[in-house]
Amino acid sequence: MGYAETRAAMQALVTPTEAHRDLYISPDIYRLEMKHLFANTWVFVGHDSQVPKPGDYYTTQVGDQPVILVRHSDGEVRVLYNRCPHKGTKVVIDRAGNTGKFFRCPYHAWSFKTDGCLLAIPLKKGYENTGFEGSEAAKGMRSVGDVRNYRGFVFARLAPEGIGFDEYFGGSLSSFDNMVDRAPEGRLEVAGAPLRYLHKCNWKMLLENQTDTCHPMVAHESSAGTAVKIWEAMPKSPDTPKPMAMEIIAPFMSPYEFFENMGIRTWPNGHGHTGVHHSIHSDYSAVPGYWEQMVAAHGAEKAQAVLGENRHNTCYFPNLMIKGPIQLLRNFIPLAADRTLVETWIYRLVGAPDMLVARTAMYNRLINAPTSMVGHDDLEMYERAQEGLAASPNDWVNVQRLYDPGEDLGAEAVENGTTERQMRNQFAAWVKFMTASMPEAAA
Ligand code: FES
Ligand SMILES: [Fe+2]
Missing domain, CATH: 2.102.10.10 (Rieske [2Fe-2S] iron-sulphur domain)
Incomplete structure (x- = not known):
């Protein structure tokens, strides 16, 4: 098959509201992703x-x-x-x-x-x-x-020619800006080695899950829900402070309404984030001394603007997610159609109290580590999906929630936080960058 035919075949694998199961299970598609998608994008x-x-x-x-x-x-x-x-x-x-x-x-x-x-x-x-x-x-x-x-984060485009960095990321770089601006000295430093966790699933499942706001209260009920019940049953007085671990884990059990109201923003080329208006990171306790350091560094107005922006997960297509408010980055490294190595890195805000990086490290252990409580729920869902997708009567994965037939993924938009628009955005970018270096069929 020539590349013109391959191009048409790739385009046929994504509809405005669905993705073909071959995107997850086919070794041939995976090889094409490595040759084209991961060469044409900024990784x-x-x-x-x-x-x-x-x-x-x-x-x-x-x-x-x-x-x-x-x-x-x-x-x-x-x-x-x-x-x-x-x-x-x-x-x-x-x-x-x-x-x-x-x-x-x-x-x-x-x-x-x-x-x-x-x-x-x-x-x-x-x-x-x-x-x-x-x-x-x-x-x-x-x-x-x-x-x-x-701002310290290094990206590469393998292909010698292609889309420029600024055009590729556009307004989505604001999430990196917010993460770095949270450092009184304006820079981050990596805090140790990453957590590495092998997943027996396709890399795109991890990417999609980052803006899947209809799963936490279901898939994490056994872990986060149990933690919340134990905390609620513990004898305590009204002014007993909530432990840091509870502040981190309890928001996973927030109701649908919380996630609907938090909002989702998307940018062209497959980037987007949850948590436009608030997020699971909004209500963490203040860390003593940090506000004063931020005001001294930036002035009260900018400090307020930076710390008032509590985005949840920002996805950078193809395979990256960051959490600005807690300086955490997840890299979904593809190893095979059904194998993904997940690395989670955490960063220190230079000039800020150590307690902030301690909280981020706790978040990482609780939620993302191979020994975590919450990440295992997700892992089970991905691996079940990877196996379930082998079922031959159904060819399509559905991402239709809150789809509007007039949807324009080429424009930035903020929508209801349970929309699957960001997943549709990722699949549109998948087609765009998978086929960017494939010639069109001769007319
Ligand atoms: S020097 Fe011979 S393979 Fe590198
Ligand atoms: Fe999850």
């Missing part, structure tokens, strides 16, 4: 505080492509493919470290500057008069198509 790589000094590196992947995030000697971060140009060996195998002034391949000791340029080859004279200068290998370790460091 999160890491935070620049993971590589503070020249020579510091962190290895990860963008789609199925092995990459290295590295701090070059000029102070800027680069994203290189983790592949030796000689015979393909992964140059770096550790998750993180410092390589000094250059990378050295462990196979034949070719070495490369931290911007990927070829530095030296042992017995170089063996390449004299061979035309080596014109070879692909002479170009050194290759860089990804484009890189942007947005």
